[in-house]
Each structure stands twice: as C-alpha cells, then as structure tokens.
Amino acid sequence: MTDAVLIDGKAFAAQLREAIGRRAATLKAEHGLVPGLAAVLVGEDPASQVYVRNKEKQTVEAGMASVGRRLPADVSEADLMTVVAELNADPAVHGILVQLPLPDHIAEKPVIEMIDVAKDVDGFHPLNVGALSSGEEGLVPCTPRGCMMLLHDVLGDLTGMNAVVVGRSNIVGKPIAQLLLAANCTVTIAHSRTKDLPGLCRSADILIAAVGRPQMIKGDWIKPGAAVIDVGINRIEAEGGKTRLVGDVDFEEAVQVAGSITPVPGGVGPMTIACLLENTLIACCRQNGVEVPEG
Numbered sequence: 001m002t003d004a005v006l007i008d009g010k011a012f013a014a015q016l017r018e019a020i021g022r023r024a025a026t027l028k029a030e031h032g033l034v035p036g037l038a039a040v041l042v043g044e045d046p047a048s049q050v051y052v053r054n055k056e057k058q059t060v061e062a063g064m065a066s067v068g069r070r071l072p073a074d075v076s077e078a079d080l081m082t083v084v085a086e087l088n089a090d091p092a093v094h095g096i097l098v099q100l101p102l103p104d105h106i107a108e109k110p111v112i113e114m115i116d117v118a119k120d121v122d123g124f125h126p127l128n129v130g131a132l133s134s135g136e137e138g139l140v141p142c143t144p145r146g147c148m149m150l151l152h153d154v155l156g157d158l159t160g161m162n163a164v165v166v167g168r169s170n171i172v173g174k175p176i177a178q179l180l181l182a183a184n185c186t187v188t189i190a191h192s193r194t195k196d197l198p199g200l201c202r203s204a205d206i207l208i209a210a211v212g213r214p215q216m217i218k219g220d221w222i223k224p225g226a227a228v229i230d231v232g233i234n235r236i237e238a239e240g241g242k243t244r245l246v247g248d249v250d251f252e253e254a255v256q257v258a259g260s261i262t263p264v265p266g267g268v269g270p271m272t273i274a275c276l277l278e279n280t281l282i283a284c285c286r287q288n289g290v291e292v293p294e295g
C-alpha cells in the first residue's frame with residue numbers, strides 16, 4: 001500500500017479565506033455592508049489568547065471588522081451577560097463568539113443561550129443545534145463544517161459511505177455526525193463506552209477522530225483506503241525537553257494504510273477560523289436580507 005494522500009487543510013483554508021475576502025469586498029461594493037465579528041475573551045488563558053488574536057487578525061485580513069472584548073477572569077456572569085446583550089443590540093456586529101472555556105464560576109449554557117441565534121457564528125445555541133439536526137437553515141459549528149469541506153474536496157459525493165465518528169461532544173462529534181448523515185453517509189458515533197472500538201473503526205470508509213487522546217487510533221484500526229480526518233490537537237513532550245502537537249491518530253502508522261489523511265498540525269485546525277469568517281459573512285447577509293455573494 002502506498003502512502004495516503006495528505007489533505008492539506010492549511011492550503012485549503014488559505015484559499016477559502018481569500019475567497020471570503022473577495023465575497024466581503026463584493027458585499028461592501030454592492031450593499032455598503034462590512035461583516036463584523038465580536039470575540040469575547042474572559043481571563044488570561046494563553047491558548048485562548050493566541051486563538052482569539054488569530055481570529056481577529058484573519059477577520060481584518062478578510063476585509064471584515066473585528067470587535068474585541070477582553071474581560072477579567074473574575075468578571076461576574078451578570079456583567080458578561082451585559083456585554084453579550086450590548087453586542088446583540090449592535091447593528092455593526094453580525095457574529096458573536098464567546099471564547100470557551102469560561103472560568104469555573106460562570107456557567108457556559110446561559111451565556112451561549114444569551115447570544116442572538118442569528119449572530120451565533122459558533123453554532124452552539126440550542127436553536128442552531130436543533131436547526132442542524134432537523135435540516136433547517138441555521139449556523140453550523142465551524143470545525144465540523146471545515147471537516148466536511150475537506151472530505152468533499154478529497155472524496156466528492158459521500159453518499160452510501162460508512163462513517164465512524166469517535167467522540168460525541170456537542171462542539172465536534174455530534175455536529176459532524178449530523179453533517180455526515182445529511183450527506184447520506186451511514187453514521188456510527190463511538191465514545192468511551194464503545195465496545196471493540198478498533199473493530200468498529202475498521203468498518204469506516206470515513207473515520208473522524210475527535211477524542212483528545214494523543215495518537216490513540218492505530219494504523220491497524222484503519223480500513224485500507226479510508227479517509228481519516230483527525231480533529232484532535234494534543235501537546236506531547238518531544239526530544240530535548242520541547243513539546244509538539246499531535247492528533248488523536250497515530251499518523252506515522254495511519255498514513256501507510258489510509259487513502260487520505262489530515263496531518264496535525266495543518267489539517268483540520270486552520271479550517272475552523274476560515275469557517276468562522278464564512279459564518280460571519282453569511283450571518284451579515286441574512287441579517288440584512290441580501291444574497292450571500294458567490295466565491
């Protein structure tokens with residue numbers, strides 16, 4: 001078996017962001033609209049700070065407006081809610097994301113439910129979750145959308161394929177399973193209580209790993225020729241006291257068996273922000289009753 005096709009999410013996301021920039025320029029020229037994305041960051045978590053900074057930079061590069069709200073780690077839930085309410089009411093803001101995780105003293109659920117469903121560009125609001133599962137128009141979570149774009153790019157039509165999703169979180173596993181189902185796959189969702197996970201994974205034409213356990217999925221769990229999408233981002237110790245990022249799939253083994261595979265880093269990761277920008281563009285168009293410009 002020859003090595004798998006590498007699914008280059010970094011290059012795909014760069015093209016997607018360029019196309020979004022062109023579409024934003026069309027929107028401005030034809031309707032005078034500039035999509036605005038607000039990112040609310042509570043506290044000083046270094047990973048969240050880097051992530052929000054990247055979002056803000058890429059928002060501006062795509063010709064959109066970025067609104068940053070930084071709140072101290074000890075902000076009260078009531079004050080955070082007030083900020084969300086202000087952003088809900090601001091007509092220049094079309095997309096709102098509250099960076100998760102929030103500090104322990106703030107419950108995530110009421111904060112997510114406070115975001116105007118039309119501005120919920122992360123797609124985490126219960127009404128958007130319901131829209132996804134019932135096949136209605138809504139805003140779709142970004143990482144799952146990015147995974148589907150990569151799969152369609154490499155496989156084309158997914159109809160009839162067996163898809164196994166390992167992980168059942170609300171932000172990754174479950175929405176990916178919904179999207180695969182909508183694309184006419186036969187979908188199985190696996191989790192920590194699944195029996196014979198290796199055997200189940202071997203039945204998959206499409207294997208999605210969204211677990212958060214470094215290199216858990218081995219080469220002999222993979223059906224020869226399968227498409228493997230590795231959502232996991234795990235930092236492990238490397239030589240010389242350094243650290244490096246790996247996925248949930250043992251890449252070195254899997255690349256010899258799979259038909260196509262996403263690397264970590266450079267696979268799914270870059271797609272998330274690109275899809276967030278596209279969701280903001282879509283949200284802006286819907287809120288203003290105008291057609292979403294073609295890429």
Ligand code: NDP
Pocket residue numbers: 143166167168169170171172173190191192193194197210211212213231232233234268269272
């Ligand atoms: P969660 O911790 O919320 O969910 C993990 C899931 O994996 C759970 O459903 C859990 O099962 C399942 N699981 C854990 N251990 C096992 C096991 N041994 N066998 C089978 N299933 C298992 O994680 P997320 O969904 O939020 O994230 C998953 C990974 O994706 C992480 O590495 C995260 O960093 C990454 N990620 C990457 C993003 C990107 O942009 N590329 C965006 C979001 C996340 P159970 O429900 O039974 O506990």
